[in-house]
Amino acid sequence: MSLSPHTTPSGNLLLGFLLPSIHAAPPFFTQQPNPATQAIVTEQWSRLILSYARHRQLFTVRVEDAEVTGGEWDEILRNDRINRRLRSSHLAYILEQMAAKNQLVYDPPKQSRSALLYWRTPEEWAEVLHEWASTTGQLNTILTFYEIIEPPVPSPLSGIPMQILRKAIHILTKTNRAQIIAVADGEGVRFLPGNAGK
Amino acid sequence: MHRLGGVGLAAFDRQQLSQRSFAELSSELSQAQVDLLHAQLDQFRTALVRFASTHRDSIRRDPNFRHAFQQMCAKIGVDPLAGPRKGGWWAEILNLGDWQYELGVQIVDVCVSTRERNGGLIEMGELVRLVSKLRGVAGGVIAEDDVIRSIKTLKPLGAGYEVIDVGSGKKMVRSVPMQLDEDQAVVLAIANQEGGRVSEQLLVSRKAWMPERAKAALENMLLRDGLCWLDDQDEVNGVAYWVPSAMHWDE
Numbered sequence: 001m002s003l004s005p006h007t008t009p010s011g012n013l014l015l016g017f018l019l020p021s022i023h024a025a026p027p028f029f030t031q032q033p034n035p036a037t038q039a040i041v042t043e044q045w046s047r048l049i050l051s052y053a054r055h056r057q058l059f060t061v062r063v064e065d066a067e068v069t070g071g072e073w074d075e076i077l078r079n080d081r082i083n084r085r086l087r088s089s090h091l092a093y094i095l096e097q098m099a100a101k102n103q104l105v106y107d108p109p110k111q112s113r114s115a116l117l118y119w120r121t122p123e124e125w126a127e128v129l130h131e132w133a134s135t136t137g138q139l140n141t142i143l144t145f146y147e148i149i150e151p152p153v154p155s156p157l158s159g160i161p162m163q164i165l166r167k168a169i170h171i172l173t174k175t176n177r178a179q180i181i182a183v184a185d186g187e188g189v190r191f192l193p194g195n196a197g198k
Numbered sequence: 199m200h201r202l203g204g205v206g207l208a209a210f211d212r213q214q215l216s217q218r219s220f221a222e223l224s225s226e227l228s229q230a231q232v233d234l235l236h237a238q239l240d241q242f243r244t245a246l247v248r249f250a251s252t253h254r255d256s257i258r259r260d261p262n263f264r265h266a267f268q269q270m271c272a273k274i275g276v277d278p279l280a281g282p283r284k285g286g287w288w289a290e291i292l293n294l295g296d297w298q299y300e301l302g303v304q305i306v307d308v309c310v311s312t313r314e315r316n317g318g319l320i321e322m323g324e325l326v327r328l329v330s331k332l333r334g335v336a337g338g339v340i341a342e343d344d345v346i347r348s349i350k351t352l353k354p355l356g357a358g359y360e361v362i363d364v365g366s367g368k369k370m371v372r373s374v375p376m377q378l379d380e381d382q383a384v385v386l387a388i389a390n391q392e393g394g395r396v397s398e399q400l401l402v403s404r405k406a407w408m409p410e411r412a413k414a415a416l417e418n419m420l421l422r423d424g425l426c427w428l429d430d431q432d433e434v435n436g437v438a439y440w441v442p443s444a445m446h447w448d449e
Contacts, residue, residue, distance in 0.1 A: 004448035021447055026395075027427035027440040036424050040314050084431050 008075045017055045017075065020048065029084035031093060045086075045094045046103055052076050054119040059161050061104070062114040066091040107163060122167035128156055129168050130177055133191035142181055142188045258297065261341035268343065301340070302348040304329050309359070309373035316443035317425040318374030321390065322361070324443070325371050342369070364390055370443060376423060381415040386441065389426075394445030396426070397435040 003024045007016040022028050022044055032038040049061065058072055065073040066088040078085035095115055098104045107116040120128065129148070132155050133139055145165060148157055157165070169189050172178035177194040180187060256263045308328040312320055322342055330340050349371065352359045358375030364387040372378065378386075384405060389396045401412035416439050419425040425441060432438035 002446040002448055025427075025440065025442075025445065026431065026438070027429040030428050030430045032428055034421050034424050037317075037427055041427075083433065084429075 006081070017052055019076065020044070023048065023076070023079060024082060026082055026084055029079070029086050029090075031087070031090040042094055042097045046098050046101070048076055049094070049098070050103060050117060050119045053117045057159060059116055059159070059164070060107070060114060061095065061117055063088050063092045063095065064113070105163075107161070116161055116163060118164075122164060123171055125157075125160070125164055125168040126171040129165075130172055130191060132157055134193065139191050139193050142183065142190050144183060144186065144188045148189070259339070261339065261344065265341060265343050268347075298344075298348050298351055301329065301344060302352050304332050305345060305348055305359070305371075306352070306357070306373075308332060309371065313373060316441075317423060318372060318376070319362075319386070319425055319441075319443040320371050320373070321443050322369040322371060324447070345371070362386075366391070379415075381411065382419055382423075382425075385415050385419060386444065389441035389444040392444075394440045394442065395429075395432075395438050396441065397432065397438045399435050 003021040005021050006019045006024060008019060028041065028044070032041055052073075052075070053059070053061070056072065061073065065071045066077050066086050069078075071077075077091065092112065095104065096112060099106060099112075099115065102118065102121070104115040104117045106112055107114060133143075136153075136155075145162065148165060149160055149162070151158060169178050169180065172191070173180060175194060177192055179190045179192065181190055182188070250257065250267070253263070253267070257267055258264070305325065308325055309318070309320060312328070322345065326340055326342060326345055329345065333340070346361055349359045349361055358373070360372045362370045362372055362378060362383065364370055364383060366387065368387070368390045370386060370390075385396055385401065388400060388404060392400070396416065398409055398412045398416060401407050401415070402409055405412075407415075416426070419441075420428055420439060425443075426439045427442060429438045429440055430436070
């Protein structure tokens with residue numbers, strides 16, 4: 001048996017996701033009793049989860065994703081070619097480790113079954129957000145959060161969870177590159193020109 | 199009774215004289231032999247140097263030729279690695295000393311970078327493949343032999359690099375200082391035959407071990423040495439152990 005990388009058919013996306021060859025190794029799906037070995041397994045899984053989330057623009061991962069089939073995480077949480085799957089207890093452990101490294105935050109807070117993935121940190125999102133506003137000529141215009149999350153023209157920010165968006169805007173307000181403004185149906189934001197260094 | 203020296207006092211002198219001349223002759227003879235030997239050795243050395251330098255390119259390029267040369271040296275009792283200078287003959291005559299050290303550094307590089315995956319034990323073929331990849335050369339330019347020789351040059355560093363024979367022509371390189379007991383060597387040999395997978399049941403049926411012995415060997419490798427990974431979703435035995443260094447990775 002040879003362990004090789006494998007490209008997923010990956011649904012509606014043109015490009016499949018290249019699974020690393022370790023994903024074809026049967027023991028990769030077992031929580032290791034040796035802490036040093038488990039550290040490697042955790043590291044590999046964290047990397048895999050973040051890169052897959054980025055590839056498919058997924059923001060949420062739930063412990064349940066390892067229990068039920070048909071979810072958007074199936075391609076990585078299970079490998080039917082070798083008949084292995086990640087157990088939910090193992091996934092819960094990996095998520096806990098990722099939370100400690102600020103690779104995700106539990107959402108809602110004070111539970112550990114569901115989390116928002118930081119395949120970009122809020123700081124990185126702040127830059128993407130400001131860049132998008134300025135390249136699309138929307139500086140000094142008041143935008144509602146909804147217009148950012150579901151823009152008429154798809155953007156890198158389409159579908160960004162409200163919590164991450166809020167954090168990113170908050171970071172921009174600290175450098176005077178955004179202002180939060182109350183609008184009729186809630187909150188809006190006005191982006192201002194400025195440099196990241198300010 | 200006839201005596202060579204005859205009788206009488208003068209015979210003593212005569213005997214001493216002849217003894218002295220015999221001694222002279224004998225030391226002359228042995229001196230001549232030593233000289234001859236020196237001359238022969240010089241000649242041999244020159245011949246070997248000439249051979250090595252005329253075939254330097256072939257020796258450096260062709261692993262088979264290098265191996266043959268190595269074997270020839272070993273047969274006539276010359277260790278190419280030993281010599282008055284650091285690096286020995288290889289360095290002096292073939293400029294291979296640096297090459298060998300360089301290879302050593304690359305072996306360390308591969309061993310260290312794969313250590314977290316394989317627990318410090320790598321299959322020889324895999325090591326040769328990864329070192330070749332690192333050097334950007336095609337397969338076959340670096341032979342197992344070169345790797346073994348380079349690992350010898352690493353010995354003074356005390357890093358514990360060692361080549362282990364796991365039977366049926368398979369060799370593995372160990373890059374962490376640990377003791378591999380006999381049972382572990384058996385487990386490694388089976389893992390190599392099985393593409394990395396071993397189980398208690400497999401050891402019991404193949405080696406007629408008691409289940410306790412098989413379990414102890416596997417658990418030691420798993421928990422103490424980190425040489426194998428656990429798989430608790432095994433279809434055949436429920437629980438299996440995988441030795442990453444014996445698995446075939448394509449990347």
